[in-house]
Amino acid sequence: xxxxxxxxxxxxxxxxxxxxxxxxxxxxxxxxxxxxxxxxxxxxxxxxxxxxxxxxxxxxxxxxxxxxxxxxxxxxxxxxxxxxxxxxxxxxxxxxxxxxxxxxxxxxxxxxxxxxxxxxxxxxxxxxxxxxxxxxxxxxxxxxxxxxxxxxxxxxxxxxxxxxxxxxxxxxxxxxxxxxxxxxxxxxxxxxxxxxxxxxxxxxxxxxxxxxxxxxxxxxxxxxxxxxxxxxxxxxxxxxxxxxxxxxxxxxxxxxxxxxxxxxxxxxxxxxxxxxxxxxxxxxxxxxxxxxxxxxxxxxxxxxxxxxxxxxxxxxxxxxxxxxxxxxxxxxxxxxxxxxxxxxxxxxxxxxxxxxxxxxxxxxxxxxxxxxxxxxxxxxxxxxxxxxxxxxxxxxxxxxxxxxxxxxxxxxxxxxxxxxxxxxxxxxxxxxxxxxxxxxxxxxxxxxxxxxxxxxxxxxxxxxxxxxxxxxxxxxxxxxxxxxxxxxxxxxxxxxxxxxxxxxxxxxxxxxxxxxxxxxxxxxxxxxxxxxxxxxxxxxxxxxxxxxxxxxxxxxxxxxxxxxxxxxxxx
Amino acid sequence: xxxxxxxxxxxxxxxxxxxxxxxxxxxxxxxxxxxxxxxxxxxxxxxxxxxxxxxxxxxxxxxxxxxxxxxxxxxxxxxxxxxxxxxxxxxxxxxxxxxxxxxxxxxxxxxxxxxxxxxxxxxxxxxxxxxxxxxxxxxxxxxxxxxxxxxxxxxxxxxxxxxxxxxxxxxxxxxxxxxxxxxxxxxxxxxxxxxxxxxxxxxxxxxxxxxxxxxxxxxxxxxxxxxxxxxxxxxxxxxxxxxxxxxxxxxxxxxxxxxxxxxxxxxxxxxxxxxxxxxxxxxxxxxxxxxxxxxx
Numbered sequence: 001x002x003x004x005x006x007x008x009x010x011x012x013x014x015x016x017x018x019x020x021x022x023x024x025x026x027x028x029x030x031x032x033x034x035x036x037x038x039x040x041x042x043x044x045x046x047x048x049x050x051x052x053x054x055x056x057x058x059x060x061x062x063x064x065x066x067x068x069x070x071x072x073x074x075x076x077x078x079x080x081x082x083x084x085x086x087x088x089x090x091x092x093x094x095x096x097x098x099x100x101x102x103x104x105x106x107x108x109x110x111x112x113x114x115x116x117x118x119x120x121x122x123x124x125x126x127x128x129x130x131x132x133x134x135x136x137x138x139x140x141x142x143x144x145x146x147x148x149x150x151x152x153x154x155x156x157x158x159x160x161x162x163x164x165x166x167x168x169x170x171x172x173x174x175x176x177x178x179x180x181x182x183x184x185x186x187x188x189x190x191x192x193x194x195x196x197x198x199x200x201x202x203x204x205x206x207x208x209x210x211x212x213x214x215x216x217x218x219x220x221x222x223x224x225x226x227x228x229x230x231x232x233x234x235x236x237x238x239x240x241x242x243x244x245x246x247x248x249x250x251x252x253x254x255x256x257x258x259x260x261x262x263x264x265x266x267x268x269x270x271x272x273x274x275x276x277x278x279x280x281x282x283x284x285x286x287x288x289x290x291x292x293x294x295x296x297x298x299x300x301x302x303x304x305x306x307x308x309x310x311x312x313x314x315x316x317x318x319x320x321x322x323x324x325x326x327x328x329x330x331x332x333x334x335x336x337x338x339x340x341x342x343x344x345x346x347x348x349x350x351x352x353x354x355x356x357x358x359x360x361x362x363x364x365x366x367x368x369x370x371x372x373x374x375x376x377x378x379x380x381x382x383x384x385x386x387x388x389x390x391x392x393x394x395x396x397x398x399x400x401x402x403x404x405x406x407x408x409x410x411x412x413x414x415x416x417x418x419x420x421x422x423x424x425x426x427x428x429x430x431x432x433x434x435x436x437x438x439x440x441x442x443x444x445x446x447x448x449x450x451x452x453x454x455x456x457x458x459x460x461x462x463x464x465x466x467x468x469x470x471x472x473x474x475x476x477x478x479x480x481x482x483x484x485x486x487x488x489x490x491x492x493x494x495x496x497x498x499x500x501x502x503x504x505x506x507x508x509x510x511x512x513x514x515x516x517x518x519x520x521x522x523x524x525x526x527x528x529x530x531x532x533x534x535x536x537x538x539x540x541x542x543x544x545x546x547x548x549x550x551x552x553x554x555x556x557x558x559x560x561x562x563x564x565x566x567x568x569x570x571x
Numbered sequence: 572x573x574x575x576x577x578x579x580x581x582x583x584x585x586x587x588x589x590x591x592x593x594x595x596x597x598x599x600x601x602x603x604x605x606x607x608x609x610x611x612x613x614x615x616x617x618x619x620x621x622x623x624x625x626x627x628x629x630x631x632x633x634x635x636x637x638x639x640x641x642x643x644x645x646x647x648x649x650x651x652x653x654x655x656x657x658x659x660x661x662x663x664x665x666x667x668x669x670x671x672x673x674x675x676x677x678x679x680x681x682x683x684x685x686x687x688x689x690x691x692x693x694x695x696x697x698x699x700x701x702x703x704x705x706x707x708x709x710x711x712x713x714x715x716x717x718x719x720x721x722x723x724x725x726x727x728x729x730x731x732x733x734x735x736x737x738x739x740x741x742x743x744x745x746x747x748x749x750x751x752x753x754x755x756x757x758x759x760x761x762x763x764x765x766x767x768x769x770x771x772x773x774x775x776x777x778x779x780x781x782x783x784x785x786x787x788x789x790x791x792x793x794x795x796x797x798x799x800x801x802x803x804x805x806x807x808x809x810x811x812x813x814x815x816x817x818x819x820x821x822x823x824x825x826x827x828x829x830x831x832x833x834x835x836x837x838x839x840x841x842x843x844x845x846x847x848x849x850x851x852x853x854x855x856x857x858x859x860x861x862x863x864x865x866x867x
Binding site for chain 2: 284285288302304305307308351354357358359415416417418419422423426427439440
């Protein structure tokens, strides 16, 4: 897709009214719902630089299979890398759960199957549990629910009462969805199929947030029957696929909800498959082998095999440019990160080009801020830091820090030092910065770095990913507010925080975009809370059996499996 | 008298050779000589790693990622542009150290255990041997993973895990030897002269029981290096960037289809080391065991 064409065509063309009516460009303020590691398991390790076969979101949408080609029935198998820990949308914290939430749950508001960057294209009533919505005033939204929807294989109606119960649960102080619903004051049941969302403040992001965790509608009866602890591994909703078998660390089998209301563009009922199986295969090499041996149909792309698989005429490829970032998370309270010159030197000594060339697919965009090229607020004119170790060293020498203190206390978040960790270490060493690695430990990003998630601040930084949200607020909001979960040290951000709030409360798309540009540029210039390395390209390889692979990514870069079909049908 | 008894006890086997004769016999056997040369070269490589390695083991050249073996990088480079040969040379230090020290730990725990069990018998024997039986019955990899999980990864802990895993074999072997040797007249004589148990075990039993332990030790060296490689490959052994041979294989595994040299080269060195210590072990057994002498 021609980025400049998109922006010249779309920027500033949407009126406030159209925005409110159809789009409510929102954000996944998904603050709490947001996640590290972010669930995209595209491996870091290099590959070719050939153009993508099919790219979504920030890039072009290739020709999809025509609706007439769609076959019904059959099964597809996905070779996935890890067990989603918790499929309770209100308490889960892993980014790797977000795509799976689209299976058992209907979303109050949903995005199109393909990621479209235009704000008006983000929200799609045809795919939403709320078949329409209206903005009564700046602070009041009414959702008109789809009739005759029931929790799978039960008589439990998905009605206004259930929606209110879900949203109330999502606003619970302990819920990870709380901040995403932060503008919501209360939920009012108007009638059986109508709910009114009364906000305490203007929010441009509420509806977009409904496309993710906060808008997932779960079964109240089942939740109360099995209990909160059990529900995360035994979920139930009215969504297109329901879990019928979950073998921990091995596989999850989804059965199609044959009574589901969702229709494709031609009015045909979805989902098309009878069954969808997720095989959990932690080892990349084995996952690739399973795809090539025909044991699975779909694969998260390992960067190391990317070029080779791309040449395989038996495979299909779909890509999403800007699905997430690779970046440092920095606790700015932790010396010497409290020194801006040190932080700038850290950014200038990160060799982004070679990281992309050697460890990724080879054609990822160099990173600047938190917003990726897939975001509607992406602005290519933002100036990022370029690799310049000599300049970095000069900054360090002028920082007032003795050379013995040019040390960053890093935290590997895996069980050992990753290849990426080692690359960062060598890259920063060119400016004289040393990384003092803490003991590797899984989950340590939360326990040792992120104060907002209970971290003890015993380490200053870790390098990981940050996944794309439908609205920019979801990306910047959780970094640039003092109490935000992913502001690593919960350091005050006096210049940025008011801008984040202002953007959230601004309904004009052009104004919002300008604010995000200011936020991004300031955070880059002053190296606030993170150093962005690159923007990732999520890639999914599919066997020749997979139909509609070009529709596998939703607007924020997470998969939507209900569009997929087996070209061999039930045979 | 003691010598005579010993001869009778062996049933008319060939006369023991002199030390020099044993050494000659040992090195003149072609396979053993070859193995000795390989092992010697590997040891020299480990000792003189800083002099021999063309690059630093952690030295990255981002412009030379995954370069095929060639003149500049004899065994190619890995994903971070690190020279594989240099990593293997430095890796020999750690892998061999782990091998030798873990065998030392195994012997250090196993030999006294077996000696006590064999010498004292009774409850000592029952308790210690049931303990070693239980250890032997435990699947090796599961045991190693369990110990590393408890102690944490790292060179020292891996050596401890490997040593603990291997000590029952030494204990069994030592017990058997002790049971045999303690019946000898010279042991009875030492006891009659008022020798303490410790002195008798140290001065009279162990020296006469040590030969099979040396054979076992040589064979265990290869096993230890293999086991370390397995643990590191599984990601629970030595952590990167420490370049043990197992770590290098593990780091290259994801690239096995596209850049196989990263894993194949250290694999070759593991094979060479294990093969050479096994051949040496076999030869030592031949030399030390009078029943096998002259059979080849």
